[in-house]
Amino acid sequence: xxxxxxxxxxxxxxxxxxxxxxxxxxxxxxxxxxxxxxxxxxxxxxxxxxxxxxxxxxxxxxxxxxxxxxxxxxxxxxxxxxxxxxxxxxxxxxxxxxxxxxxxxxxxxxxxxxxxxxxxxxxxxxxxxxxxxxxxxxxxxxxxxxxxxxxxxxxxxxxxxxxxxxxxxxxxxxxxxxxxxxxxxxxxxxxxxxxxxxxxxxxxxxxxxxxxxxxxxxxxxxxxxxxxxxxxxxxxxxxxxxxxxxxxxxxxxxxxxxxxxxxxxxxxxxxxxxxxxxxxxxxxxxxxxxxxxxxxxxxxxxxxxxxxxxxxxxxxxxxxxxxxxxxxxxxxxxxxxxxxxxxxxxxxxxxxxxxxxxxxxxxxxxxxxxxxxxxxxxxxxxxxxxxxxxxxxxxxxxxxxxxxxxxxxxxxxxxxxxxxxxxxxxxxxxxxxxxxxxxxxxxxxxxxxxxxxxxxxxxxxxxxxxxxxxxxxxxxxxxxxxxxxxxxxxxxxxxxxxxxxxxxxxxxxxxxxxxxxxxxxxxxxxxxxxxxxxxxxxxxxxxxxxxxxxxxxxxxxxxxxxxxxxxxxxxxxxxxxxxxxxxxxxxx
Amino acid sequence: xxxxxxxxxxxxxxxxxxxxxxxxxxxxxxxxxxxxxxxxxxxxxxxxxxxxxxxxxxxxxxxxxxxxxxxxxxxxxxxxxxxxxxxxxxxxxxxxxxxxxxxxxxxxxxxxxxxxxxxxxxxxxxxxxxxxxxxxxxxxxxxxxxxxxxxxxxxx
Numbered sequence: 001x002x003x004x005x006x007x008x009x010x011x012x013x014x015x016x017x018x019x020x021x022x023x024x025x026x027x028x029x030x031x032x033x034x035x036x037x038x039x040x041x042x043x044x045x046x047x048x049x050x051x052x053x054x055x056x057x058x059x060x061x062x063x064x065x066x067x068x069x070x071x072x073x074x075x076x077x078x079x080x081x082x083x084x085x086x087x088x089x090x091x092x093x094x095x096x097x098x099x100x101x102x103x104x105x106x107x108x109x110x111x112x113x114x115x116x117x118x119x120x121x122x123x124x125x126x127x128x129x130x131x132x133x134x135x136x137x138x139x140x141x142x143x144x145x146x147x148x149x150x151x152x153x154x155x156x157x158x159x160x161x162x163x164x165x166x167x168x169x170x171x172x173x174x175x176x177x178x179x180x181x182x183x184x185x186x187x188x189x190x191x192x193x194x195x196x197x198x199x200x201x202x203x204x205x206x207x208x209x210x211x212x213x214x215x216x217x218x219x220x221x222x223x224x225x226x227x228x229x230x231x232x233x234x235x236x237x238x239x240x241x242x243x244x245x246x247x248x249x250x251x252x253x254x255x256x257x258x259x260x261x262x263x264x265x266x267x268x269x270x271x272x273x274x275x276x277x278x279x280x281x282x283x284x285x286x287x288x289x290x291x292x293x294x295x296x297x298x299x300x301x302x303x304x305x306x307x308x309x310x311x312x313x314x315x316x317x318x319x320x321x322x323x324x325x326x327x328x329x330x331x332x333x334x335x336x337x338x339x340x341x342x343x344x345x346x347x348x349x350x351x352x353x354x355x356x357x358x359x360x361x362x363x364x365x366x367x368x369x370x371x372x373x374x375x376x377x378x379x380x381x382x383x384x385x386x387x388x389x390x391x392x393x394x395x396x397x398x399x400x401x402x403x404x405x406x407x408x409x410x411x412x413x414x415x416x417x418x419x420x421x422x423x424x425x426x427x428x429x430x431x432x433x434x435x436x437x438x439x440x441x442x443x444x445x446x447x448x449x450x451x452x453x454x455x456x457x458x459x460x461x462x463x464x465x466x467x468x469x470x471x472x473x474x475x476x477x478x479x480x481x482x483x484x485x486x487x488x489x490x491x492x493x494x495x496x497x498x499x500x501x502x503x504x505x506x507x508x509x510x511x512x513x514x515x516x517x518x519x520x521x522x523x524x525x526x527x528x529x530x531x532x533x534x535x536x537x538x539x540x541x542x543x544x545x546x547x548x549x550x551x552x553x554x555x556x557x558x559x560x561x562x563x564x565x566x567x568x569x570x571x572x573x574x575x576x577x578x579x580x581x582x583x584x585x586x587x588x
Numbered sequence: 589x590x591x592x593x594x595x596x597x598x599x600x601x602x603x604x605x606x607x608x609x610x611x612x613x614x615x616x617x618x619x620x621x622x623x624x625x626x627x628x629x630x631x632x633x634x635x636x637x638x639x640x641x642x643x644x645x646x647x648x649x650x651x652x653x654x655x656x657x658x659x660x661x662x663x664x665x666x667x668x669x670x671x672x673x674x675x676x677x678x679x680x681x682x683x684x685x686x687x688x689x690x691x692x693x694x695x696x697x698x699x700x701x702x703x704x705x706x707x708x709x710x711x712x713x714x715x716x717x718x719x720x721x722x723x724x725x726x727x728x729x730x731x732x733x734x735x736x737x738x739x740x741x742x743x744x
Contacts, residue, residue: 011712014724046711192667192706230614230651231707233720271610272650274705288609289641290648347710349669355711387668421710423668437671441705447648 002035002080004028007051007116009042009202010234011356015049016068023069024052027076035080041203041238043116045103046356048091053116054079063098065091103354106373108335110343111159111319112359115203120238123245126206132251134325135210135217139259142325144174144218151218151321154329155341160186160277160314161389161418162494163340163407166321169311172301173219176309181221183212183263184305184312186282187228187235190274191390192441194421196345197315199357201228201235204319205242209265211318213252214325216263219311224265227282230272239267274391274445278493279304279312281447292447293493314419316345336362340406344417350387350424351378360405367401370424381426385509389418391438391445392498394505395431414505416498430527431510432517436464438502446495453496456487460503468528472518481507522588532572532587536563539584546576546585609637613646622653650704657700658693660738663717667706673713679703681728682716685735698738 006012006021024037043051048065052075055061062085064075071089078084085093092098096105109115118125126132138147151167158164173181185208189197201208212224228236243265246252254262273291275281281291283305304310320342324332333341340362346369349355353375360369366386370376377383385395394415396403403409410417425434443457460483463476484500491497507514516522523531536546542560554570557563565576577585612635616627623646632639646652664682666675679690682701686694693700699718709715712724716731723734737743 010709010722011724014709014712014715014722049712189708190705192671193669193710194706195708195710198708229708231704231717269611269614271614271652273648285610288645290645349710349713350672355669355713357711390668421668423672423710425672429672434672437668445705 002054002056003038004035004080005038005040005053005055007041007043007049007053008039009046009199010232011042011046012049012051013234015046017050019069020050020052020067020072023072024076027072028080031076031080033080039119039121040117041115041120042199042357044107044112044199044357044359045091045100045354047354048100048356051091054085059094061092061094062090063092064089065100100354100375103356103358103373103375106368107359108343108361109359110323110332110335111200111207111316111345112203112357113323114207115199115357118204120203120205121241123206123242123249126204130326131206131322132210132246132249134322135213135251136257137325138214138217139257139261144220147214147218147325148174150329151324154324154332155336155339156317156320156324156332157340157407158314159316159320159344159419161392161416163417166313166317169301169313170215170218172299173221173309173311176302178309180223180306180308181219182305182308182310183215183219183221183224184279184282184286184310185212185224185226185315185318186277186279186312187226187232187315188270188277188282189229189232189315189419190277190445191392191419191421193347193349193387193390193423194419195347196357196420198232198235199347200315200319200345201232202238205235205239206246207319207322208315209242209246209252211313211321212265213256213261213263214321215311215313215318217261219309221311222262222264224263225268225286225305226265227268227270227276227286229270236267236269243267273447274441275447275493275495278495281493282312283310290447292449293495295492316420337404337406339408344405344420346420346422348374348422348424350422351381351426351429352376352424353378362406363404365402365404366396369405369422370401374424377424377426381428383424384427384429385425385431387415387423387425387434387502388421389416389498389501390421391442392416392494392501393418394501395425395434395509396505397509399509414501414508416501428525428527430468430523430525431506431513432464432523433468433525433527435503435506436461436468439464439499442495442499446499450491450493450496452487452490453492453499456483457496457499459483460487460500464503467514467517468523468530470517470521470528470531472514474518476518477507477511477514526587529572529574532574533567534565534570534572534574534576535586535588536565537584537586538562539582541582541584543581545579545581549575549579551575609635609642609645610649613642613652617652622656656693658697660699660718661702662699663702663704663707664690665705665707665709665713665715665717666703667708667710667713669710669713670706670715675714677728678714678716678726678731681731682735685732699735 052067090098091100156166276291281293285291300310345359383398439461448454540562715724
């Protein structure tokens with residue numbers, strides 16, 4: 001039967017999916033062909049939310065974008081009533097039509113294979129899509145060592161950022177001695193600008209549970225934890241449902257599917273500490289302590305949760321596992337580059353035309369993602385840089401847009417692959433300000449254990465703040481570089497070791513912007529308000545709007561005559577700039 | 589509150605219930621809106637975990653508060669995407685509309701403003717979250733309308 005499906009990820013709901021769902025329910029209820037509205041998780045096209053898909057018996061699919069309640073009657077009437085798709089709202093169809101079809105057709109969806117296709121709250125949907133078949137397969141026919149060999153052969157590397165070979169991590173945990181072993185799923189997605197894990201958990205929670213159960217079989221673990229951020233209430237809600245359903249169907253719990261494997265999964269809600277994404281800090285948090293990293297080795301594979309051997313992987317890593325088991329390691333390794341196999345999910349945000357969730361093969365260039373998949377920069381502005389890897393990463397300038405995406409190539413630029421947040425910046429973004437923003441974040445999130453991370457990041461922030469406020473001094477750049485290297489070299493964990501990266505990469509690629517701030521007291525991107533001076537051009541129509549908006553009375557002028565700003569009284573608040581309709585306020 | 593096993597110093601790392609401190613604090617805060625002194629004492633008495641440790645954990649995590657909050661927690665996202673999309677202007681508008689600053693509660697007890705690092709809704713930036721509802725693609729005038737809905741009682 002034809003299905004009408006509404007995207008119910010956090011993005012969809014925020015864009016009004018509930019209202020659309022209700023409107024569709026009413027409209028379909030008025031017909032008597034028994035059609036019902038279904039829900040699914042994130043389809044990835046967040047910029048077109050609310051999204052509605054109409055899928056017929058033969059799985060012919062039509063995806064409509066920005067389906068507000070007002071658009072519902074016509075959509076139902078024309079597409080369902082008359083069998084004529086509404087082309088002007090069609091964003092994608094499997095017939096290759098739709099205004100946004102590039103966005104989906106250029107992707108390769110492995111981790112996201114079910115996101116947007118199934119109802120995440122219905123285990124039957126997951127089972128119909130081939131779910132838990134991989135678990136069945138490994139329990140039936142793959143002993144742990146063979147399974148681990150397959151994972152190594154696939155080349156899957158940890159998708160949380162560090163990129164360690166997943167299979168090798170499993171082998172270490174398997175070989176470690178211990179009566180009890182644990183599997184932990186790291187869903188503490190703290191990087192600002194990243195939402196891949198949220199979308200996977202909201203759209204396909206069972207794939208993560210299945211991946212964890214397969215890992216449990218591989219290493220011999222009896223218990224698992226999912227450590228998820230409290231900021232993701234919908235992901236937590238759906239995980240709870242998924243765990244209960246999987247237990248009821250015998251895919252989790254004692255004697256899974258009639259075999260000797262017992263695996264129990266518990267949910268732990270984070271309490272808001274970025275550093276808990278670091279594995280030893282995360283373990284501390286589950287144990288009920290402050291989330292402070294400790295020295296490694298011993299690695300968690302040997303001595304982890306409650307001193308037992310523990311395997312920690314990221315959400316996306318686990319979501320890949322069932323697919324690899326089902327399709328074979330070669331199928332996964334067929335995508336990607338020599339050392340970075342498979343695909344990677346990226347959360348696209350910032351000044352990009354199509355923001356959302358994309359999954360692309362490793363080895364694609366930054367340019368292909370930004371322009372090919374995501375349609376380039378918003379409002380026709382100029383592409384300046386991408387920020388990859390969040391606060392641990394860096395800014396890659398547009399000159400390096402041909403850089404291919406794999407772990408090694410990205411590291412060479414000074415950024416890191418990270419968990420997959422990709423924030424695109426245009427020419428209105430000030431790079432010094434971006435560096436200041438990240439340092440503000442890392443100095444707040446530093447756990448305080450290592451002196452240079454605790455104090456050094458604070459001093460770096462002070463220098464950066466000073467520069468963006470027009471108080472920069474000669475020697476500030478050198479001081480930043482010196483501090484950056486010290487913080488990097490003397491911190492225990494990834495947070496401190498990578499915290500200076502945003503500063504170092506912007507200094508490397510955008511040094512002239514720092515110099516302009518310090519020497520000329522100018523912000524080339526026209527962003528840092530204290531460095532801007534305002535004046536009025538001849539285009540002024542004399543409408544007096546700016547005169548009324550100015551809080552200090554710095555603007556003078558008669559009606560219908562060109563106005564003037566008194567520089568001595570102007571506090572550079574930009575109120576005039578925002579109200580001017582003639583575009584006559586100039587800033588420099 | 590549930591009683592949990594006494595903290596065992598000798599076997600500090602024994603696989604047991606001590607990992608429950610954070611869930612206990614979360615539960616206490618969910619019930620009272622913040623962590624009261626009395627609750628912390630009670631957790632100490634019932635679990636045997638030293639108060640210094642309880643306080644240490646509670647102050648470490650951003651989620652825990654020691655002051656009451658208003659009816660709705662209004663979280664303004666300052667993630668990277670929201671930052672470049674104008675989260676600062678949005679925060680200023682919210683603060684101006686409600687007449688209180690970040691971390692404060694309005695006179696009518698309706699809102700407490702809190703800036704957060706990232707709500708993970710980056711492609712619809714800038715966003716805010718009121719309670720568990722996310723509002724996206726906001727402009728200063730759009731946020732005004734949303735606040736009105738809560739103030740007029742249309743939304744709760």
